[in-house]
Amino acid sequence: MERILSEAEAARDEVVKLCSDLIKFDSAHPEGRTDECVAYIQSYMDRHGVETEIHSRNPKKPNIVARIPGEAETKILWVGHLDVVPIGKPEEWSHPPYGGEVDGVYIYGRGASDMKGACAAAMVAARLLNEMGCRNTVEFWFTADEEIGGDDGAKWLAESGRFKGDVCLIGDGTGGGLEHPAIDIGCKGSVPTKLIARGKTAHGSTPFLGDNAIKKLMRAIPYVERIAEFRLSLPEELEEPIRQSIEFIEATIKLTDEQREAVKRLYHYPTVSCNIIQGGVKRNVVPDYAEAVFDIRLTPGSDPQAVKRRIEELVEEAAIPGVEVEVNAPEQAGYYESPNTSFAKQLAETIELVTGRRPIFKILTGGTDAISIERYAHIPCLGYGLSMVGEAHKPDEKNKIENLVLGVKVYTLFPMRYKA
Numbered sequence: 001m002e003r004i005l006s007e008a009e010a011a012r013d014e015v016v017k018l019c020s021d022l023i024k025f026d027s028a029h030p031e032g033r034t035d036e037c038v039a040y041i042q043s044y045m046d047r048h049g050v051e052t053e054i055h056s057r058n059p060k061k062p063n064i065v066a067r068i069p070g071e072a073e074t075k076i077l078w079v080g081h082l083d084v085v086p087i088g089k090p091e092e093w094s095h096p097p098y099g100g101e102v103d104g105v106y107i108y109g110r111g112a113s114d115m116k117g118a119c120a121a122a123m124v125a126a127r128l129l130n131e132m133g134c135r136n137t138v139e140f141w142f143t144a145d146e147e148i149g150g151d152d153g154a155k156w157l158a159e160s161g162r163f164k165g166d167v168c169l170i171g172d173g174t175g176g177g178l179e180h181p182a183i184d185i186g187c188k189g190s191v192p193t194k195l196i197a198r199g200k201t202a203h204g205s206t207p208f209l210g211d212n213a214i215k216k217l218m219r220a221i222p223y224v225e226r227i228a229e230f231r232l233s234l235p236e237e238l239e240e241p242i243r244q245s246i247e248f249i250e251a252t253i254k255l256t257d258e259q260r261e262a263v264k265r266l267y268h269y270p271t272v273s274c275n276i277i278q279g280g281v282k283r284n285v286v287p288d289y290a291e292a293v294f295d296i297r298l299t300p301g302s303d304p305q306a307v308k309r310r311i312e313e314l315v316e317e318a319a320i321p322g323v324e325v326e327v328n329a330p331e332q333a334g335y336y337e338s339p340n341t342s343f344a345k346q347l348a349e350t351i352e353l354v355t356g357r358r359p360i361f362k363i364l365t366g367g368t369d370a371i372s373i374e375r376y377a378h379i380p381c382l383g384y385g386l387s388m389v390g391e392a393h394k395p396d397e398k399n400k401i402e403n404l405v406l407g408v409k410v411y412t413l414f415p416m417r418y419k420a
Contacts, residue, residue: 001353001413004128008408011124015404016107018044019120020100023109028086031060034144037082037116038064041123041142048127055162061144061152066126070137074420077139077163077379078411079154079369080119080171081146084111085393092395105401112399114392118171118385121407128412138415139165146172146369154369158376165379166420167343169411172368173385174252177403181351181359182248184383185241185344186300186336187367191270191307191329193294195224195315197279198322201288210286214279216320217290221274223318224294224325228265228272230310232302238363241339242267242299245362252389267299267363270307298333299363305329334367335374337382342419347382350414354406384410 025036038054045052045066056062061083087097087110095101095108102108107117119142126140141163145153157163176182197217202210234242249255249263272294279290296311298304308329315325337344339361351359370381386403 003132004412004416005354005409007128008124008405008412011128011408012401012405015120015124015408016102016401018123019107019112019117019399019404020102022082022116022120023100023107023111024098026098027083028110029083029147030086032083032145032148033060034082035060035062038062038142041066044123045126048130050126050130055157056152057156058144058152063141063143063153063157066140068126068129068134068138070134072135072137074418075137075139075165076415076418077141077165077168078122078171079141079143079168079373080115080122081143081153081369082116082119083144083147083153084114084116085147088395095396102401106398107401107404108396108398110397112391112397113387114397115172115385115387117387117399117404118407121386121404122171122411124408125411128408129415134415136415136418143369150369150372155372155376158372163373163377163379167418168370168373168379168381169347169414170368170370170381170383171385171407171411173364173383174387174389175384176248176252176359177388177400178355178406180248180252181355181357182362183344183347183351183359184364184385185339185361187334187364187371188297188299189304189330189333189371190367191296191298191304191327191333193224193296193311193328194326195220195292195294196324196326197290197320199286199288202286204284204286207286211288211322213287213290213322216323217277217279217292220315220318220320220323221292223314224311225272225274226314227270227296227307227311230270230307232268232270232299233306234268234299235301237338237340238299238301238336241361241363244360248360248362266365271297271365297365300334300336302333304331304333332375335371335381336363337380341380343380344382346418347384347414350417351384351410354409354413
């Protein structure tokens with residue numbers, strides 16, 4: 001262990017340069033190209049004698065795996081994504097979004113936290129494991145398309161049988177750094193919901209001759225939002241991770257009193273946000289169609305079908321003619337792994353050895369590639385990411401250099417220690 005920690009510290013400049021270089025490749029959506037990142041990773045692995053394979057069904061969005069063969073039958077996967085979200089308005093950035101600037105404490109740019117920092121740490125971990133040797137076989141997968149569902153990335157790799165392993169460590173998410181170490185045992189799931197209002201068009205100067213769909217929609221939206229009052233039925237074994245998840249948020253984010261109350265309800269009730277409204281074609285035309293799209297998130301272990309039924313009841317209760325709702329509820333909301341598994345306990349022990357603190361188990365409010373890997377490849381997943389809290393997807397995104405070094409240590413040490 002001491003050699004691993006020492007080698008990781010010695011690789012500080014290396015992991016920073018790798019992260020900076022990855023940031024300089026524009027892998028933002030809507031294009032979401034990963035070909036330049038993959039070529040860079042392949043070149044690095046080739047220089048260090050690490051075996052790689054490229055898997056793609058879209059040549060602009062390849063995925064690459066670096067494989068370190070071991071003597072034991074056990075295989076450990078690490079999975080992280082190379083695509084990033086758009087930069088938004090350039091004028092809101094004080095550091096170049098694709099500059100990969102470093103100031104000695106932080107590294108800046110789109111993807112620094114989500115999640116090219118973790119990818120850089122995994123690259124160094126692959127090199128170290130290849131040089132030192134590892135009894136377990138380890139595969140480091142760098143994927144495309146996570147930010148838009150993984151259709152050319154992890155979802156496709158899982159569905160097509162390319163992911164094969166005993167356990168999977170997800171490098172996405174926030175692991176809390178040295179101060180608040182944490183393991184993600186699961187992710188919330190989404191119930192995409194669309195509220196539709198139909199009316200009758202008329203000239204804008206005679207609105208009484210029409211039936212305004214937007215007015216109907218505005219009346220109906222509060223009824224869908226009442227799903228936030230529907231208490232979820234959850235497994236007993238998640239109560240402690242839920243408590244710790246709430247404490248993690250309270251400890252790492254400055255909250256108002258109102259936000260603190262919302263966090264207390266974050267897991268036992270659905271969250272609901274009306275994020276898209278569309279309607280109308282012209283200023284002087286009464287709209288005959290309008291729709292609202294909601295992002296509704298559920299804690300894993302809850303019943304999405306029960307939530308769907310309740311949403312439909314609420315819209316029926318509204319009793320607004322011409323209004324209907326489409327609820328796309330999956331059979332399972334997100335995923336979770338029991339915190340009592342050997343996998344969870346061994347990962348926690350590894351992180352404690354590195355940080356000196358016992359990590360908590362928490363549930364991500366968002367989603368990661370773990371959902372697809374669990375659902376289609378049936379491989380147990382736990383998350384330990386390197387993102388700073390609140391940095392993902394924002395202007396002037398940054399990450400601590402210390403987090404990258406921490407990732408090298410954990411991503412190298414865990415495969416060395418893990419026993420099936």
